[in-house]
Amino acid sequence: MSTGSQQAHALAEQLERDRQVIIARWVERMRRRHVDRQTLPTLETLPTLELIDSLPEFLVRVAEALRQGLPQDELDAEVTQPTVEVAREHGIHRYRHGFDVRAVVDEYAILIDVLLDYLAEKEHRIESSELRSILRVVSVGVAAAVDQFSAERDAAEQASHAELLQAREYERQLIGVVSHDLRNPLAIILNCVTILMRSPGLSELAMRSLQRLRNNAERAVRLIGDLLDFTQERSLGRMPVRPADCDMQQLIREAIEEAALTHPGRTIEQSGEMGAIPGHWDRDRVAQVLTNLLDNALKFSPLDSRVSVDVDVDEEQVTVAVHNWGNPIPPERLGSVFEAFQRADPTAPSRGSLGLGLHISREIARSHGGGLDADSAADRGTTLTLTLPRRPRGASNAS
Structure with missing residues (x-):
């Protein structure tokens, strides 16, 4: 094992004597970096001892590298292995405290800046071999820390995925x-x-x-x-459908008749296209959507108000808009009415609903290559619009 020059030994001893000064400056710069960039909220609450972590031990590795010198641009195993072990523990620590990879790399970059500023302040004329020793041990450290950090993250993601499944x-x-x-x-x-x-x-x-x-x-x-x-x-990951030739107009009329039976006394009007509407859809699933839309409109509108169904057709698609004059959906909730277990009015009685009807309806529409949208305001009421291609391409068929 070779040894460094007398000057390198002196520098190593000086770094060890002033280790607390170097650490304090590094902590200050780390916290200032967060204030300037606001990239790591963890630093606001992380105690200083936790932030410092294994830095004192890492500086010992830097000093040891200076004492050894740098034969053939490589550190001796007596320095490399302890450096790797310290850095790996540091990578684990940083992952568990919510750091990201960029922050881990920045830590080592800031340490180099602090060391170089410290040497300039001491008016130490650093030799190229000394600089290479410092940079080499830091590069070994950052590589080991990032590798371990990535390994911890990958293991956590795999465990999380397995738990989710x-x-x-x-x-x-x-x-x-x-x-x-x-x-x-x-x-x-x-x-x-x-x-x-x-x-x-x-x-x-x-x-x-x-x-x-x-x-x-x-x-x-x-x-x-x-x-x-x-x-x-x-x-x-999808709602299975089995499209076949059927008549949308027949499905709409059957849904309106069923809704009229379950909501006696209510007025349901149809407008727009009244003739046959041939297309390729899953009959039962589309009927389920139409029933959900009408039931939703009837439940959340006054008993003396009418519900309207407007049908628009062209060569490519059919659009069914179900409108009611119930209380408008609040703007902040309009984007979530199709999410699972959500209802347009969470304060209203559930009336036997889990908040899945509209979510399932949207997924059925998507599986046909279409969509389901909502529009609501006090001056124009609430409209749920189902759009389906007449001949869906790439529909999600059940296996």
């Missing part, structure tokens, strides 16, 4: 099992209610009670359906 699988299985186990007893309840309602001689009170029981059982079935749809969409 596990959580989603558990969620899918849980909702699937619960929904399946609930569907059977609900189906039995609905069948029994239907049979009882056909019984002669029922009193008005008994009929109302059975009707209420059926309405609530049907609502529970719809909620279970929404949960299963949401689980499937989360699992596949």
